[in-house]
Amino acid sequence: MQIDITKDALASYVVDGVTSTSQPGSTIAPLDELQVRLAPGITDGIVPDSVRFTLGGKSYDDRAGGIVTDINPQTESGLAAGVIDYDGRQATISFWEDGENTALNVTSLLTIYGQWTATEGFFRTASAPLKPESLQITGAAENGTQVVATADQNGEFTHEWCQGTVNYTFGTAAVRFGKLVPDASLSPEEKAEPWYDANNVDGSGNIYKPLPMVTSSLRYNAVAFTYLPLDASIVGIDAVRLPADGRVPIYRPGDVVMVMHPQDTAPQTVAAGDTIATRPRVAWVRVIDANGDSVTEGYSLDRATGTVTFDDVTGVAMPVTVRHTVGDLRLVVDVQITGEIQLSRELTHDYPANESIVASCLIHGDRRARVAATWDQKNWDGSWSDAIKGDEATATLNLIDHPITVTNEGCDTDRWLLRCTNASSNNWELISERRGLVWRGVYTQNGDDIAPINPRTRGEQGQGGTPYMVIPAAANGGGWETGNVVRINTVGAIADFWIARAIQQSEEPLDDGADGCEIYALGNIDRP
Known part of the structure; x- marks a missing residue:
């Protein structure tokens, strides 16, 4: 030619x-x-x-x-x-x-012979999880239009001719090709196409016009993460037990979870006697002042109605915000790797998507403070054991008629040593395995009880407080020798637990990079 x-x-x-x-x-x-x-x-x-x-x-x-x-x-x-x-x-x-x-x-x-085209599609990448903003789709339309679309940080495609979403965790994506065009701009031939339906014209006079893509031209590019197994001595367990992508179920059938939804009221300046309404059957509230600090005193809560009544606002920076949370405690029946959780009973509150939280619960059972064991020894060799070591002392405390008393508020789980340091002057000392020396003084039958205050129970200014335990003075019948000891084991109502936090390699965090967690202690009291 x-x-x-x-x-x-x-x-x-x-x-x-x-x-x-x-x-x-x-x-x-x-x-x-x-x-x-x-x-x-x-x-x-x-x-x-x-x-x-x-x-x-x-x-x-x-x-x-x-x-x-x-x-x-x-x-x-x-x-x-x-x-x-x-x-x-x-x-x-x-x-x-x-x-x-x-x-x-x-x-x-x-x-x-013939041309295979498509206006939408679903696919899964060969590897997952994917790096955010790394998935790109390229292709050519039947009319020659080139489409190069890249998913954003949220996994959404916003190209003129391509819309869809991608799940970076699983590597699955759904896309469609086309765009909204004015209905008046379409030719009679286009309105005769199978995709056209006058009922699909929206209130603005637009209709979605699909763009047929040549299927053989469609490609995707993506960057996937690969996880290397860690040495068992680093993670503390055999790495063979962990999945390759690091995903493990955090909920299992039989676990108890708290489904909750926190919400803030509008900032409001209040005076003594004022109220702020939240939601009925609220689980708990937190009052936050204008400086972002929590207000712990000066108000009361009616949980049934969700009304917060302020009794004293002295020293509170105004305005205040009330963060109120509703929640349902439920038993997990079934868990899927997709994140779906089936609960034993229906929920009693509304829980908006992308705002509600499902938190795992650690069940401790019934808790109460108590004295677990007491015994006397002639000497102490410096080791903490849960049984007598060596000979018994000649004297002993009369704990049958005058028992050691503890409270749920003040008692902690610990092992204690009450030692006579000078028998002639009746000088004694109380030593904690975890805290060291907590009390020293004169201990006689006609003197004062031994009642060292637990600092955890004192007020913000160091006032008041509840003792770890009370050892009655009347229990001391005398006859002690220097070096004699009384060993005491106590169990507190507070449950001990530890938290292990693991941070994987990742890109620089978004926004301010804030990260953390909140721990709530929930309890019920059985009353006769």
Whole structure:
């Protein structure tokens, strides 16, 4: 095929209404694009990435709906020079060399009987989890439109012609191709297409117009994370027991969970006697002042109605915000790896999506403070044991008639040593295994009880407080020798537990990078 290609086009014309004896006029205008028919006489569609042709001394290749030229043989990169319409078998060239009688030579071109297209699709990447913002979809539409769409941090595609979402954790994605267009802009032929339905026109006069994509041209690019197993001595357990992607179920059938939803009231300036309404059957509230500090005194809560009544606001920075939380304690019946949890009973509050929390619960059972064991020894060798070591002392405490008393508030789980340091002057000391020396003084039958205050129970200014235990003075019948000891074991109502936190390698955190957790102690009192 011989054609003339120049940057300018010559057009001849005769003005309408002028006699035929007049001379025709001509105008030269620049061309921005050159359209080349690649397969005249053929009705089948072109296979993407199969076209190569030369024109004006340049070679052109088809790449995913685009035409490139001046290709570097080392890097395979080239200059964008146009687009190709696979269905119309036509290339639109935007960059070419001027010349006359230049041959168009098609050296490679495949056609296919029928053209498979799709307007939406679902797929799963070969590896997961994926790095956020790394999934990219490329493809060419039937009309030659190139689509290059990349998912954002939230896993959403926002390209003009592509919408959809991706789950970075599992590597699954769902996309569709098309966009909203004015209904009035559609031609009669487009309104005759199977996808058109006048009932789908929205209130703004727009309708979704799908973009058929050549399925063989669709590709995705993504970056996936790979986890290396850690040494068992680092994680404390055999790494073989851990899944390759590090995901383990944190809830199991039979576990107890707290489903809750926190919500804040609008900032409000209050005085003594004022109230702030929250929600009925509220689980707990937290009053926060204008400085972001928690207010712990000066108000009361009616849980049934959710009303917070302020009794004293002295020293509170205004305005205050009430953070109120509703919750349901439920038993887990079934757990799926997808994150779905089946509960034993229905929930009694509304829990909005993306705002509610499902927290695991550590059940401690019934708790009460008590004295677990007491005994006396002639001497103490410095070791803490739960049974007598060596000989008994001659004297002993009368704990039958005058028992050691403890409270749930003041008692802690600990082992104690009450030692006589000077028998002639009745000097004694009380030593804690965990806290060291907590009391020293004179201990006689007619003196004061031993009642060291637990600092944890004191007020903010160090006032008041509840003792760890009370050892009655009346229990001391005398007869002690220097070095004699009384060993005491106590069990507190507070449950001991430990928290292990593991942070995986990751990108720089978003926003302010704030991270943390909150621990709530929930309890019920059995009353007769």
